[in-house]
Each structure stands twice: as structure tokens, then as C-alpha cells.
């Protein structure tokens with residue numbers, strides 16, 4: 061529930077074409093302790109003001125020359141499309157009350173003002189509005205949590221799969237390729253066993269930061285398991301565009317780590333799969349990259365390996381221009 065202070069600090073806009081009415085409402089709100097109140101006598105400014113300030117409450121006169129309150133509400137509805145229209149209509153016309161509610165106002169206040177009614181309706185409406193905002197924020201946080209790994213704050217497997225799908229669709233539209241790099245730290249179990257799980261957690265967080273730091277903004281870096289990460293690259297022309305990023309990732313992971321006064325070194329292995337060469341679906345791409353990772357582990361770790369079809373495509377390209385590409389399938393760091 062919003063606190064009394066939060067209610068008194070809520071952002072309120074008074075809209076009335078009559079200066080006396082504006083002054084009266086400002087006085088009522090000031091006396092009630094509201095601290096964040098502004099007013100306008102220009103109804104055609106309301107939407108722009110709301111876009112800028114995102115008011116918690118708009119006290120809106122219905123009868124105004126030029127744009128009336130109903131027209132203003134129509135504009136506000138476009139701003140608050142899936143939300144809550146924070147309008148409290150002010151009207152001297154009994155017949156306008158229901159029309160105002162039907163037009164989207166949450167409540168109304170009759171003119172001339174009955175002070176007790178004004179206070180109660182404004183308070184109640186702000187309480188609901190702020191509660192609505194709290195709920196919206198809570199739900200956003202929950203969604204974030206459902207899509208991110210709590211230790212590193214990186215996207216989790218669920219979000220990763222969405223990102224791969226988007227990247228693949230983008231590649232299809234632009235007749236480009238996409239690369240999925242499956243990364244698994246080498247000998248991480250030994251770090252946990254020697255220094256403890258909490259120490260291992262610190263290393264994982266540092267690794268995550270380094271992976272993000274050495275990737276492009278548009279790439280996705282996700283954590284998909286204990287010491288397993290996946291990096292997705294879009295706008296790729298072939299294996300040649302993934303080789304350098306993979307080598308760079310191997311290099312940054314191998315920089316020394318300083319945790320709790322201890323200096324530690326670590327390496328990583330990476331499997332690379334390309335869309336569409338190695339697989340056409342999200343699941344198959346991850347699987348192909350995972351298989352290539354297995355090859356890299358078997359070949360001695362601390363290196364990257366590419367899946368067969370992208371390797372063959374790169375080899376064919378290298379054969380066409382032999383001096384450009386010598387070793388296309390694997391790279392030992």
C-alpha cells in the first residue's frame with residue numbers, strides 16, 4: 061500500500077479554463093498537504109504535459125472552450141494504452157458524470173466543491189493509482205527475474221532462446237548468418253573444490269562481466285548452466301566473423317582473477333555453430349554448438365572448435381582463396 065507521504069508527494073495536474081477554479085483547487089490541495097501540484101488553463105497542452113511528467117492524477121474540467129474534457133481524455137487514452145487513466149473529472153453538469161466515467165475518467169467531483177468529497181475522492185484515487193504503479197513495477201521485476209540468472213544477472217536459457225530466434229529471423233531477412241558460441245570453463249570444479257562454492261561464485265560473476273565487456277552491445281551473453289555461457293552473434297558472414305570474437309573471449313577469460321587476495325588463472329573452451337550452415341532451429345543450433353564444445357574439450361581444452369558444416373563451408377571458401385585461411389576448424393589459444 062502506498063504510504064501517506066507517497067500520496068502527498070504524488071504528481072497532480074489541475075486542468076481548468078477558469079483561473080478562479082484553478083486557484084481554488086490549488087488552495088484546497090495545498091491545504092491538504094499535497095506538494096507536487098501544477099496547473100494549466102490550456103487543455104490542448106494536457107497530453108504533452110502528461111507524456112513529459114506522467115501524472116498520478118489529472119483533475120480535469122469537462123467544459124472548456126476549444127478542447128473539452130472528453131476530447132482531452134481521448135488523447136490521454138492513447139498515451140495510457142494498456143494502463144490506468146488517472147483522470148478525475150470536475151463537472152457542474154449532473155448529466156456529464158456518467159458520460160465522464162464512460163469516457164475513461166476513474167471518478168468525478170461535482171461543482172460547486174464539497175470539501176470533504178474532494179479530499180476523499182482525490183485521496184482514494186491516488187491510493188489506487190500508486191498501488192497500480194507498484195503492481196506494474198513488481199510485475200516487471202518478476203518478469204526480469206524469470207528471464208535472468210540471479211548470480212550474474214545475465215539472460216538465462218529462456219531469454220537466450222528468444223534472442224537466438226530473433227537473431228535468426230534477422231539473419232534470414234538480411235540474408236546473413238548468425239553464430240552461437242557455447243562456452244564452458246575448464247577445470248571449474250577444481251576451483252569450487254579448492255576454494256569453496258562462494259569463491260567459485262565470485263569467479264563466475266567476473267567471467268560474466270568479462271564476457272559482456274568483450275562482446276558487442278547487440279550480442280547476447282547468457283548463462284545457461286553452472287560454468288556454461290552462450291554468446292550469440294548476429295550479422296555474421298561466415299565462420300571468419302566468429303573466429304576472432306571466440307579467440308578474444310578465450311583470451312579475456314584467461315586473464316588472471318584477483319579474488320579474496322588470491323590470484324587465479326582459468327581457461328575456457330568454446331563450441332561454435334552457425335545458422336543456417338549447422339542448424340536451422342534454435343534448439344538444434346544450441347545442440348550443434350554444444351557438440352562442437354565437446355570437440356574442443358576432447359582436443360585439449362582452452363580452444364574453440366566449430367561445428368562440421370560451418371567448418372566445411374569455411375574450408376571451401378579457404379580452398380577458393382588458399383592464402384587467406386589456413387586453419388579453419390579449430391584454434392588452440
Ligand SMILES: Nc1nc2c(ncn2[C@@H]2O[C@H](COP(=O)(O)OP(=O)(O)OP(=O)(O)O)[C@@H](O)[C@H]2O)c(=O)[nH]1
Nearest residue numbers: 244245246247248249250252257260261285286287
Ligand atoms: N560456484 C558455483 N559452482 C557451480 C554453480 N553451478 C554449478 N557449479 C559447479 O560447476 C562445476 C561444473 O562442472 P564441470 O564443468 O563438469 O567441471 P569442470 O571442472 O569445469 O570440467 P571441464 O569442463 O571438463 O573442464 C561443478 O562442480 C558444479 O558443482 C554455481 O552457481 N556456483
